[in-house]
Amino acid sequence: MPPMSSSDRPSDSRSSNRTPKRASRSSAAASRAAVPLAAPQIDLFPVQPIVDVLDPRQIVGAATTVTHLVRVRLGPKDAPHLVFHDRHGWYCESHGTECATVALARAATEQKAP
Secondary structure: OOOOOOOOOOOOHHHHHOOOOOHHHHHHHHHHOOOOOOOOOHHHHHOOOOOEOOOOOOOOOOOOOEEEEEEEEEOOOOOOOEEEEEEEEEEEEEOOOHHHHHHHHHHHHHHHOO
């Protein structure tokens, strides 16, 4: 007698009636995430970032391929982030392309352009 294939076997009623637990957990988590716990707090004294557009030829050197160099401080006492724009694109010296200061630097250089 040849072996039975999966389509020839009788179905197990217990396994066909079950729903995956993962689906119920994710839907419960999604419904909890949609309900805000508290109203967002208003910042009465927001700290403005300090953005300084620098001359890359003066800072890096005359033979540089850097087209924009920007120093960004998120707060007055925070460490500066140096943001470069060169053939590799926009990036923060310390944190790479995902740093929040990259967007601030791009906005500052776009405003300064005629």
